[in-house]
Amino acid sequence: MKVHEKIRFMRQSKNWSQEEMADKLGMSTNGYANIERGETDVPFSRLEQIAKTLDVELLELLSFGERNIFYLVTGDNSQFNNHIKMQQSGHLDESIELQHELEKMYLILKQRENEIEYLKEIINLMKK
Structure with a gap:
């Protein structure tokens, strides 16, 4: 299960709508929906905020019983700095x-x- 799928699953298990989750995170519903669809790279700070909102440890959100490889995206474009990408391993x-x-x-x-x-x-x- 990918991170965006885990986020959606955990939100649904709390019976929260995407709108409610977006409000809790202080972001637009459309922006949050893009996260759940896996259409956007999520900054590490946002992942921390999502984990806190869902009342889970960040490690639990990111690992959820699976092995993952993390790498930091770096480059000249500051928009993409400090974003975490995940790649399923094995x-x-x-x-x-x-x-x-x-x-x-x-x-x-x-x-x-x-x-x-x-x-x-x-x-x-x-x-x-």
């Missing part, structure tokens, strides 16, 4: 694959529970 072993599948099933179950609650609300409104 293949996931069977237990990590199973853990990933379990996490996906948890998200599917949670989504179905939310849909059921929504449908119950609609039914109650239609009865009135």
Whole structure:
């Protein structure tokens, strides 16, 4: 599981919307959504802020049971200085694959529970 996927998973496990998470981080919803989609390099300081907001250790957010290789992006363009890029190393072993599948099933179950609650609300409104 990549970092942006872990961030999304952890946010969803707290039942927070992207808008709520963006507000907690003091950023735009669009900017936060780009992080969750993996469309932007995330500064180390922002990763620290995300971990704190999710109430997890930064190392937990970055490793989550997998081995990762980190490298610091450096160069003349200050916009890209001090950004962390992650690259998955090796293949996931069977237990990590199973853990990933379990996490996906948890998200599917949670989504179905939310849909059921929504449908119950609609039914109650239609009865009135």
